Amino acid sequence: MSSPSPLPRRDGSAMVIGGPTTVLDLGGLRIVSDPTFDAPGPYGYLTKTEGPALSEDRLADTDLVLVSHDNHADNLDDRGRSFALAAPLLLTTTSGAQRLGAPATGLAPWETYPLRRPDGGELTVTAVPAVHGPEDGERDAQGEVNCQVVGFVLAGAGLPSVYVSGDNASLRTVAEIARRVPRLDAAVLHAGAARVPGKFRGRALSLDSVRAAAAAAVLGVPVxxxxxxxxxxxxxxxxxxxxxAFDDAGLTSVLVTAAHGTWLPLTP
Structure with a gap:
């Protein structure tokens, strides 16, 4: 049986294919964040209810995989892990890189990794902070809430600058990113208000809809x-x-949505 044809590239665009998993085509490079390709079903204390819009076979030409954290199946499942480890480059947390092994490279917050673009330019990937739970949640010995998580900022000359939040619930962290990153053109926000019984009194572990709208306002992004x-x-x-929530905040014009598996522009 022949392999499925690769998903045609569309530079300057993003595609959410399910859960957190997002394809970003930038500067001739294909980037996939938080790959999850397993079928619906129970995964420990979490239950997956929908499969991805595309199989990983369609994304075999991926140049870079970003993993905000490897600790939870809804951000990196079994097939997603195999996909990530087969990629030419995998960027993740410092602790995640130790657990995953090669080709994973760990980035601490505000550490930058440069990639050569096919056109001879450069794409920089900067890890940015994330708080995977309430700001006042109990912190571990490393100062993390729940576990170590990073987001990412992708930028390069002539390219839209894109923030991928990872599982962040902290508006204070969003404000810090807005202060330190001079220009952002688009943001991919994990905005499902993830809640797990017994954790932080059931408070959200990722942005809820109201805080996602507030984050958009703080970041000032047009997409x-x-x-x-x-x-x-x-x-x-x-x-x-x-x-x-975006309508209540008067921000409907910046919200870009479509069915999973649909290309979305990273510029207005």
Missing amino acids: VIPAHCTGWAHFTEGPEAVER
Whole structure:
């Protein structure tokens, strides 16, 4: 049986294919964040309710995989892990890189990794902070809430600058990113208000819809693509809640959504 044909590239665009998993085509490079390709079903204490819009076979030409954290199946499942480890380059947390092994490279917050673009330019990937739970949540010995997580900022000359939040619930962290990154053109926000019984009194572990709208306002971005708000039973707010919150905030014009598997522009 022949392999499925690769997904045609569309530079300057993003595609959410399920859960947090997002394809970004930038500067001739294909980037996939938080790959999850397993079928629906129970995964420990989490339950997956939807499969991806595309199989990993369609993305075999990926140049870079970003993993905000490897600790939870809804951000890196079994097939996603195999996909990530087969990629030419995998960027993740410092602790995650130790667990995953080659080709994973760990980045601490505000550490930057440069990649050569096919056109001879450069794409820089900067790891940025994330707090995977309430700001006042109990912190471990390393100062992390829940576990170590990073987001990413992708930037390069002539390219839209894109923030991928990872599982961040902290508006204070978003404000820090807005202060330190001079220009952002688009944001992919994990906005499903993930909640797990017994953790932090059931408070959200990722942005809820209202805080996603607030994050968009703080960042001042003209394009916001919501992700990680369907596909798992512990997501408590879906696309309708996100759309309502952005409308309430007067920010509908920046919200860009479509069915999973649909290309979305990273510039207005």
